[in-house]
Amino acid sequence: MTIDTQRLTVRDGAQISSATFGQGNGGTLTVRATDVELMGISADGDATSGLFSSVQPTATGDGGPLTVDTQKLRISDGAEVRSATFGNGDAGNLEIKATESITLSGVSPVGGRRGGQSSRISANTESMATGSGGDITINTPTTRLDNGAVISARSRSNFPGGEITVNGDTLSLTDGAQILTSGSSGGDAGSITINATDTITLSGIDPTYNDRLAILGADRVDPDGEESAIASRAIGDGQAGSINLNTKTFILRDQALATVSSTGTGVAGTLEVNANSIQLDNGSLNAETTAGDEGNITLSDAQLVVLRNNSTITTNARESATGGNITITTDFLVALENSDITANAILGRGGNITITAIGIFSDRTSEITASSQLGIDGTVNLNTLDVNPFQALAKLPADVVDTSNQIVTSCAAVDGNSFVVTGGGGLPADPTGVLRGQVVVPDLRLMVDEGNTQPVKSRKTRSSLRRRLQYHHDRDQTAITNQKLPIIEAQGWIINDQGIVELVAYPTQISHGSWINHHSCF
Template sequence: MNINATNSVQLDGENSNGIPSSVFSQVAQEAEGNSEGIELTTSFLELTNGGIVSASTRGVGDAGAVNIKATDSVRLDGESSNGLSSTISSRVNSGAEGNSRGIELTTSSLELTNGGRVNASTSGVGNAGEVKITATESIRLDGESSIGLSSGIFSRVNSRAEGKSQGIELTTSSLELTNGAQVSASTNGVGNAGNIFVRNAKSVLLSNNSSISTAVEPTSRGTGGNINIQTNSLTLEDNSRISARSQGIKRAGNINLNVSESLTATDSDITTSSTQSAGGQIDIIAKDIRLRGDSDITTSVFSGTDNGGNITITTDSLIAFADSDILAFARDGRGGDITFLTPIFFGFAFRPAPKGTDPATLDHNNRVDINASGAIDGVITLPNLDFITNSLTELQDNFIDTDSILANSCIVRTKPQEATFTITGGGNLPLRPGDSSSSPYPTGVVRAIPRDSSPRPLQKGDPIHQATGVYQLPDGRLVMARECG
């Protein structure tokens, strides 16, 4: 199906029978054959109040690809009266045999709000296709629907499905997830969760319970997907998280963050966890890292003899405040290694936790903890700060005497430029012999030099003259004073 609309395509609401405004390409139940998919080109695409663009299969055959090119923007907002979110989807439905060919969306800006979704999934025998989105300016995901469905971008292998998620790739200048929005690749069936890539972003913001995650659900036999984020700045705040978890029998995915400038987390977490298999690793490269409030970087394995994931942090400076912790835990296996490759590390009230410490006791204790506990503890490599200790200069015992740096009088410049005074004429000689000499310049009474030249102590009521500068005396001392005159 090809749709070419110069200005806009708008799908809004539903008809009187509750059928949403939609564009469908579908392999029907019991049918055999592939869906050719949907090709949609326009300037502006808007799906509101349950509008849908979907390619799917219910029979034997592939669900076609959904390719959308909107030069201006794409906006998905809200839900229908029966709770169906405005959605762009590619699906393999329950009972079907075939692959989802995924979704490719190219635009300037993408906005998903109030439950709006982009979703590739499989509930049958076949793979969930890749979700590939290129938005040159921004991707903004915000909020939830009235029934609690998060706005977001999803790639899923659903319960009882046999197939793998092909993952999510986002290329944009600005990525914002706010108020519970999600980017998620997960598996609840027989197949792996896909990877998530965020490429070439200038900024990534997660705020107010938002998340980027990969997950293996309890009934799944697949492995967890990796999360890879490349950005100039990464900000997490208000209970947001980047997580890779596995509740199944296979390992959790890894988290790789490459941040060219600053990574800041406030009351938010970066975590990998596994209930019964190997923990995922966390590798962070950032110019500067700031952890505030209760912000944790953790890898955990809660049962089984597999090892905890390693944590490697490469940065120019790592500063952790309040109750922020860095932990690599494995209950029955070896704790993960924690390695700091940084010249500067500061942790508020920091102290390494003793071996065998239960990580649960390290949270909410109002200090920074670093721990790699396990049946065998992992290795913690902290930066060598001896160069700071050895370069400290001992302070002098004698404090500055303020009286000694305040002059008791105004300052007269020394070594003034020499001058001459020349009188020409009679030279004060009398005009005739016997006459008295008279000076052409009258002189008054010359004031005598006071015998006691010591300064009088300042008394109450004396005027106070502010210093106008710092002056160097002949002996080299510096005093605060004002010039005379």
Template sequence: MIVRDGGQVAASTNGNTGQGGNLTVNASELVEISGSGPPGAVAGSSALLSDATGGSRNSGTVKVNTEQLIVRDGGQIAVNNQGQGNAGDLEVNADSVLLDNQGTLTAATASGEGGNIKLQVQDLVLMRRNSLISAEAGGTGDGGNIETNTRFLVALEDSDIVGNAQGGFGGRVNIQARGIFGTQDRRTRTPQSDITASSAAGAQFDGVVEIQNPNVDPTRGVVALSEEVVDVTGLIDQGCGTGRVAQSNQFIVTGRGGLPPNPGGTIPSDTVLEDLGSAPVPQARHDSGSAISTKPTRPSAAPLVEAQGWVINDSGQVVLTAQPPTVTPYSSWLTSVNCYVRSTH
């Protein structure tokens, strides 16, 4: 539903002929009230969704149910009363509400009691550029009530929420939101964005502003850190430098290496390979009435002996040998990070 450029949707009455009617708008996606008509237009200058009355009768009720409500560029949704009667009730149920560039939601009255405005908004109420939510009362009437329940309320650029009164008591403004940004409670309206429920009759006639946030402890889950400074030099492993051990590293020939017979076994240092000999060759068997067949005999291989040292041949290549010459071990110039001294027997 879109009402633009001075268009109006109204359920109004003039004089003392009767109460204002009720107006309900159900729109699945969008309700937009925006713009103004040309100067001198009969219908009025602002786009209007209204249930207003005059005289001594009370205004009716306007309900808007939609996904997104936009009121901007001077557009209005109003349940005002220009006479001695009371203003009506304005109820909005939406996912988001945008009031921009003098967009207003009003339940004001000239001399009667201010009306009631209830906003049930799932995500965001955003007010910008002199936008207004008002339940003000003129004369001796009391200010109306404004109830807003939303996730976030943002009011910027002199956008106000007002429940003031002239000669009566100020109204009651109740806001429940996880976050409120750009506005705060003040007794009087200022060039900034304000939330007020005051009375021109004096501070003793002021109304009530209640702002409720969820009980969230910002320090919950914070871990207290120790103030003691840790010396990181003690956490670094120190390598073995020259002269830091009693003896240098050694190369020791300990005998046979290899793998143990089973995973849980060990290899004694004096274990040597045993010559088991060659397997016996079975004799050919002669059966009467059958052909004589023989199988070739596989020559036995020389037993393997584990290398016990190494030599350099005439070509300069290193060759592992089972019978190394007598050598004199030299200390390695490399130093190990984890050094130890091993004694041999």
């Protein structure tokens, strides 16, 4: 069956379905529309609005695939897109492609068989089925779930449930919305893979969950807990699936969690997060087991991992199970405000924690532990990278300046001429440039060792105004004492009675200039 339309609305318990009741496979159900909206349940509460593919209890054929191709898909007030098997055949796969967005919101009003049901996309293996569950694949830039809405693949039989894959730019789960796989009997839960190029955000709880649970019971309430969550759980003998989250920024806040767990004898699975920034604010990452093999958590390729406000990363084990392993690779790890990283056990061995980072920062209320109450403690390995600050320094040349181009105009060679570069607190001025009004001599000190007396030969040549002269001496040798005179910038020049130009600290009444902007000798 193919539906091709501009707009498709399914509401008030209306249904579009494909099913098999015998040996043949169910037909393909395809919807192509610019806008698809599924809303609510029937007035008596017994029928759910939505799109369905099913394998009925007597059937041996497989369910047909269900495909939705649209710009926008909106599912609200308990409506659903569902693939399920109740018989011997496998459930069909669900594939949803939306070029703009997919939004799931809210639950149906309480009342009737379908009252209190979450808006959902699901692929289930029901309790009497001997077929496997179908897979769910979603491709859209923006996926939003809120107020208890769910994307789920459950196995309620001994056969495995399907897998969930979401590809896009952003994923947002708020107010108790969940993406989950589970195995409640002996069937294995499927894996969850989310590829979001921008952000994955989980926040808040469903305020109606506990009331609905008390009225309807666990079988009728689809979310597994009140928290916003990405979860894979094994309740019986089956194994939990793995969770793989790939994004730029991963955020867990306000009691939200990502978890793989086993409360039976099965393996808990692996939780892996690959993100540049991992931010937990009263959020949790956990992999817990009761009797099966440990669950593990790996955080990779992060620049920053932050835990605040009672956040946790745990691979704790109950009863005789072994604590899981935690591996974190990041530039910086920050744990504040009673936030813990633990791989603890009760009777079994504690897990191993390995953290590789440039810096690890925490306050006294936060801890990293791998202990066992009655068994053998695990290990905590903190590998902080050796940082050599000299590696970042630029290699300087052995020669500070090129002395061949520092003098523009030379004076006549008379005994003992010399040229000294003392530096001026920065790069020297270009010797070919014109001295500007704001340019001053930066350093007028003589190159004299403190406490020493050095002879200085008198010079009978006329001095260039650009030379750094402080004193003029006669031809006889004199001594420069170690008396320290205040350094005063020259303000002018005079010609003394011997016809020698002298730089002076204060100008006289003789007509003269403060500085001359050419380089000639006198």
